[in-house]
Amino acid sequence: MTATTQERTAFADLLVRLGPELSDGHLDDDRDHRFRRDKWRRLAEVGLLGLPFPAEYGGAALDVADTVGILRALGEHCLDQGLVFSATTQLASTGTPLARFGSEPLKARYLPGVCAGELIGAHAITESGGGSDALAMRTTARHDGDAYVLSGAKAYVSNGPVADLIVVYARTGTGATALTPFLVRTDSPGVVRGAPIEKMGLRTSPMCELFLDDVRVPDDHVLGYEGGGLLVLDYVMKREILYSFAATVGRMAGRLERLIGHANTRESFGAPIAAYQAVSHRIADLKIGYETSRLWLEHTAAALAAHRDVAEDIAITKLVASEAAVASAQAAVQLFGGAGYMSEYGLEKELRDNVAATIYSGSSEIQRDRLAALVGLRTRKAGR
Numbered sequence: 001m002t003a004t005t006q007e008r009t010a011f012a013d014l015l016v017r018l019g020p021e022l023s024d025g026h027l028d029d030d031r032d033h034r035f036r037r038d039k040w041r042r043l044a045e046v047g048l049l050g051l052p053f054p055a056e057y058g059g060a061a062l063d064v065a066d067t068v069g070i071l072r073a074l075g076e077h078c079l080d081q082g083l084v085f086s087a088t089t090q091l092a093s094t095g096t097p098l099a100r101f102g103s104e105p106l107k108a109r110y111l112p113g114v115c116a117g118e119l120i121g122a123h124a125i126t127e128s129g130g131g132s133d134a135l136a137m138r139t140t141a142r143h144d145g146d147a148y149v150l151s152g153a154k155a156y157v158s159n160g161p162v163a164d165l166i167v168v169y170a171r172t173g174t175g176a177t178a179l180t181p182f183l184v185r186t187d188s189p190g191v192v193r194g195a196p197i198e199k200m201g202l203r204t205s206p207m208c209e210l211f212l213d214d215v216r217v218p219d220d221h222v223l224g225y226e227g228g229g230l231l232v233l234d235y236v237m238k239r240e241i242l243y244s245f246a247a248t249v250g251r252m253a254g255r256l257e258r259l260i261g262h263a264n265t266r267e268s269f270g271a272p273i274a275a276y277q278a279v280s281h282r283i284a285d286l287k288i289g290y291e292t293s294r295l296w297l298e299h300t301a302a303a304l305a306a307h308r309d310v311a312e313d314i315a316i317t318k319l320v321a322s323e324a325a326v327a328s329a330q331a332a333v334q335l336f337g338g339a340g341y342m343s344e345y346g347l348e349k350e351l352r353d354n355v356a357a358t359i360y361s362g363s364s365e366i367q368r369d370r371l372a373a374l375v376g377l378r379t380r381k382a383g384r
Helices: 005-023 026-031 037-045 064-077 081-101 104-115 229-265 277-305 311-335 347-358 364-374
Strands: 121-124 140-144 147-158 165-171 179-185 191-193 207-218
Touching: 005 037, 005 064, 026 081, 037 081, 064 081, 064 229, 064 277, 081 104, 081 121, 081 147, 081 165, 081 179, 081 229, 081 347, 121 147, 140 165, 147 165, 147 179, 165 207, 179 207, 179 229, 229 277, 229 311, 229 347, 277 311, 311 347, 311 364
Parallel strands: 121 165
Antiparallel strands: 140 147, 147 207, 165 179, 191 207
């Protein structure tokens, strides 16, 4: 469903008012690596955790383009980027495959709790030896009676320490059509979560390793069908990139506004620093980076909502937005000078948070490799 202009405006206004509440204590929370359940519940109360999901399960039934627009407003006004990252992780990695590929009984059982924020979700794809190479995963699932038995280990599971549900991708055979996604309850026997991992940035979004020791998962907790994992993953990853980078682009807008205000009021040698070409041109470049990212984001979201092929567009959007976000955050630290380097101003935190943007959801190197292949270059084949 497409939101009306009035509905989009109302949601944007709500996020302007909600921003200070969601941002409260974000520097202390970052320092202490603390995930705030009170803020999580607040996101759920205003409907942010159910944006793209069917109304009968408690969602707002919005299409991809409108969901992206609202998440961009959330990113602009919420300084707790880890909280936002956890929310977009839930939307893309758990809610999306459940809503699109889960059976009706499975959706009825779990999706209302996901939309209401009562259940926290994650997904487990990456393994320590494989990185972005999903086909190299070693976690296995063997059929046994009315269940599958999962064994293996996953790395870098965002939301893992607090998750109630994890979508786990496991190998059910050999070859490209041998990956299968399972909805796994974290209270299942044999599920072991490692200690929370300390990170450079996005510290309020908890992360851990996941260990699966002969975990029995009922047949009806398969998402899609056995061997359909790459189809599910492709569907999910398009939305993961758009949802998470919508928030990233929104934060670029908020940071740019702060930089402009600082440049116009901070004086040096008798003039505001905005009067110096070195400063004004750098901010002009940041404006170009932001607008380019925003336009690519909106274009790709609209194309996906219209069911067009967006393989190239997704790679370009991810590259443009992630690298512009790092440049924006680094410029903010530089242009604020000594204050930018100090923790109390929050700008060094934004730089730490954004470095991850060029790594997660497929690194910049992976995106360039993908684009090279998509435009017809004779690229090196995997394993050759």
